[in-house]
Amino acid sequence: MARGGQAIRSLMASSGARWWKDKNTLMKRKMSSLEEGESVEQVFGKDFKPFGDVLVHPNENGENCFITYLPKFMQPRAATELFEHLRDNVEWRREEDSVGVQERLTAYFGDPHCTFAYVGLRLTPQPWTGSLLPIKNHVNSFFTSHGLPPLTACLLNNYEQGAGRIVWHHDEVRAHGSCPLVVSITLSPDGNRLFEFRHVASKRQVSLPVLHGSAVVMAGRTQLHWQHRLPCTPSPHRISLTFxxxxxxxEEGLLGSLKGMDDCQ
Ligand SMILES: O=C(O)CCC(=O)C(=O)O
Ligand SMILES: [Fe+2]
Known part of the structure; x- marks a missing residue:
């Protein structure tokens, strides 16, 4: 096996992800990630049990989508401290993606080599900062204890007061595992914003006013059957942590470019 192949295997082992064995498995996962007709157990694993305020249950339409809401995921005081710290200390960027200039500011953090490719952007993670590590650890111990995969990266979104939005979209799933998981934590000490979901086939919509310190969870086939957005309603300043x-x-495995990974062996 080529050196790069060994590198990627050792990365999988050291990341503790039991889902990934080698580059070939990654390829198969990519191909199978859009297949339907699988059981809940196949998609979510046998340890999974729904939790939180369930908006969409995995059994709904047999689609294996899971959208749930945890209104009190963080203590309000800790959420406010984190909001103020991130607002003032993160190097926020306004990216231009394939749709245009983004109507929000972002910053991307993650484990080494968690490159994130979406809407024409290719983001390299900044290392976790001391302010993000405690919430990353909290997120991971909570969700892995519910049978969900580890969250290894976080895109921070900063929607300034009275402005900023994200239009209807699916999150890129090719970068995620067999049970793709996105968890969005809301930091908005001055009030709520709307988080909306739309079922692609039926157009059914769900609107959720997300509270300061809450978490929205999208798992399984959610990104295939549902879109989400943050509309531009008159709204308070909000920062979200999308793990x-x-x-x-x-990403490197899929693109066959394993450059720069040998230092991880
Ligand atoms: O701000 C949020 O909670 C969600 C943002 C989002 O949909 C995304 O980053 O893909
Ligand atoms: Fe999204």
Whole structure:
């Protein structure tokens, strides 16, 4: 096996992700990630049990989508401290993607080699900062204890007061695992914003006013059957932490470019 192949295997092992064995498995996962007709157990694993305020249950339409809401995921005081710290200390960027200049600011953090490719952007993670590590650890111990995959990266979104939005979209799933997981934590000490979901086939919509310190969870086939958006309603300043189950080296493996990964052996 080529050196790069060994590198990617050792990355998978050291990341502790039991879902990934080698580059070939990654390829198969990519191909199978859009297949339907699988059981809940196949998609979510045998340890999974729904939790939180369930908006969409995995059994709904047999689609294996899971959208749930945890209104009190963080203590309000800790959420406010984190909001103020991130607002003032993160190097926020306004990216231009394939749709245009983004109507929000972002910053991307993650484990080494958790490259995130979406809407024409290819983001390299900044290392986790001291302010993000405690919430990353909290997120991971909570969700892995519910049988969900580890969250290895986080895209921070900063929607300034009275402005900023994200239009209807699916999150890129090719970077995620067999049970792609996105968890969005809301930091908005001055009030709520709407988080909306739309079922692609039926157009059914769900609107959720997301509270300061809450978490929205999208797992399984959610990104295939549902879109989501943050509309531009008159609204308070909000920062979201969107944790994602990106597998280290996944993007590089898919693109066949394993450059820069040998230092991980
Ligand atoms: O701000 C949020 O909670 C969600 C943002 C989002 O949909 C995304 O980053 O893909
Ligand atoms: Fe999204």
């Amino acid at each position: 994602r189950s990106i597998v280290p080296g996944y």
